[in-house]
Amino acid sequence: MGNTIQVKDKTFAVSIPQEKILSEVKRVAAEINRDYAGKEPVFLAVLNGSFVFAADLLREVDIPCEISFVRLASYQGVSTTGEIREIMGLSVDVTNRPVIIVEDIVDTGLTMAHMLETLKKHNPSSVDICTLLLKPGKLQINLDIRYCCLQIPNDFIVGYGLDYDGYGRNTKDIYTLVQ
Ligand code: IMP
Ligand code: MG
Numbered sequence: 637m638g639n640t641i642q643v644k645d646k647t648f649a650v651s652i653p654q655e656k657i658l659s660e661v662k663r664v665a666a667e668i669n670r671d672y673a674g675k676e677p678v679f680l681a682v683l684n685g686s687f688v689f690a691a692d693l694l695r696e697v698d699i700p701c702e703i704s705f706v707r708l709a710s711y712q713g714v715s716t717t718g719e720i721r722e723i724m725g726l727s728v729d730v731t732n733r734p735v736i737i738v739e740d741i742v743d744t745g746l747t748m749a750h751m752l753e754t755l756k757k758h759n760p761s762s763v764d765i766c767t768l769l770l771k772p773g774k775l776q777i778n779l780d781i782r783y784c785c786l787q788i789p790n791d792f793i794v795g796y797g798l799d800y801d802g803y804g805r806n807t808k809d810i811y812t813l814v815q
Pocket of ligand 2: 682683684685686739740741
């Protein structure tokens with residue numbers, strides 16, 4: 637089969653080509669340029685997965701802004717809940733400033749819910765979520781996602797920053813697991 641890749645022990649097929657991703661990234665960046673004109677937002681990109689998306693998104697944002705990169709520290713041994721206790725590397729003062737979280741994918745939504753909760757302790761003036769991908773069929777909670785590039789089915793995907801067991805982040809297209 638054409639357009640497939642092997643990542644470790646699994647086979648993936650192209651599901652979202654680069655051109656489609658980039659046109660949706662441009663669309664969302666235009667929305668942010670319009671909504672955040674004059675507001676000087678702080679983008680907080682959640683590592684590792686969002687590094688490619690953040691790089692493309694930010695180059696389409698043409699209003700004054702800052703970007704910082706954070707990691708979410710999970711509770712040891714409770715990996716399935718996605719519970720976080722800390723935002724690591726929050727080196728910019730977000731007090732009284734509008735924050736836009738840049739995430740690669742929202743699945744159950746639990747990671748973003750905990751991120752919002754923890755971030756609010758730092759007293760930003762507002763917080764919006766900007767995600768590359770959303771799996772609406774997996775969402776477990778009511779989450780207000782203002783910016784979303786693409787909605788996808790419940791399948792496992794890799795590429796364009798997203799990984800399978802640490803591998804597969806370095807592709808231009810997005811690939812779906814072949815069952
Ligand atoms: P949550 O379920 O919304 O809390 O998502 C937790 C994390 O799971 C995301 O930030 C991603 O890092 C990862 N994730 C969810 N779905 C996928 C996928 O299809 N491929 C790769 N990583 C995923
Ligand atoms: Mg992530």
